[in-house]
Amino acid sequence: MLKIVIVEDNAALRESLVDVLAAEDHHVAAFESAEGFLANCSIASVDILLLDLNLPGEDGVSLARRMRADWPDIGIIMLTARGAPADRSAGYESGADIYLTKPSSAPELTASIRALARRLNTDSRVPTSPAEVSEVPLVLNCKTMTLTGRDGMQALTASETDLLQAFAKAPDNRLDVESILGLGPASAPASKAALGVKIVRLRKKLIAAGATGQPLNVIRTWGYQLSVPLTLI
Template sequence: MLSIAVVEDNDDLRAAILTALSGEGHHVVGFDCAEALAEHGRALRIDLVVVDLNLPGEDGISLTRRLRATDPDIGIIMMTARTRTDDKRIGYESGADIYLPKPVSLEELAAAILALSRRLRPMPAGPAGLTIDTGRLRLGGPEGTTPLSAPEAALLAAFARAQDHRLETWQIIEVLEQADRAPNRNALNVTISRLSAKLRQSGATSRPIRAIRNWGYQLCEPVILTF
């Protein structure tokens, strides 16, 4: 979970982002201008700022430079309608980690935050991580060992091997079919739900597998494969 500040002067968009990121398990606060963040954000420990560039008063570029100067380790994601190459260059030079041209889907923003969180809150290496034993069908973690079914082990291994730990729905169905299960949509959802529960039981976070609407799912935990 991250502490996130959203600086966006569009009230409806800001409210939608706050709702979506709160649903991801983050602590989120919203501000309609840079000055409000400066006034009220001092008492908060903020890990990451999502900032619009076209703000009333101090603009997003100036705010980003100031944030980067005062807190070099903070995460900064820019969202803006400015899409020219020069605009992106200025955004990154001012200190942005990620530059997202508007319109930005909430799913894309959540994925960007997840990617950046690996730098902000790196997972501990070694025994504290999760381990999949595909031979013995076991999931190991800091809270203990949990047995897996063959489809669950196959699916978890596929997530671990996939780029960014993301699988499209058709890929998940293909994995389950190869594991001798003929899945329909309900069976797929049940498998994902049971696997999420077992990940939590072994010590994962509260939402170890995240749905990506109209696309597929993403494993949000680093795992190590053993055979």
């Protein structure tokens, strides 16, 4: 079951979308505007955001851009009557994963959500041990601040080195958000939004070094888990 939020100002369409997605056993919340969504919803618990572009107040492109910057792992689907190439480009550039034009059929919408969920890995269990995901050996040299794997070496920042070291030493390689934010001054992101950006960058470096699958998994509403074996030297 996914937590899906709909932001759509057309009341009839909003209710119809809620019915369609609830019938798929998803937990659905719906709002008329971006402002209503931001004021009344815990964004950290949202898996997929379904947005219209033409909203009262802040529009869908602006909202998508903010959500993508602050919550890099959230899924974003735009559902709009604006189907011109320029509108599609603006939607994707703002952070949309999928862009659908109205009218969109219920089967197309639900299939898009299932495809996005598979991509985001939000509907699968969180791995309980690194070996379940990958056997790629990675070595973190804390002194030289480098990460080495089968595909080569990646230079890390001091904060990335400290964060990986903390993951490696944590039980089950899991850290909650507050623990990460509470790391030393050299390591601590300034906010949850900055942490999300840091995780995305670190995930890319892990993959570039040779990790496979999803080396850093989101534990919804809690934190993150390092999902590849890591040796400290």
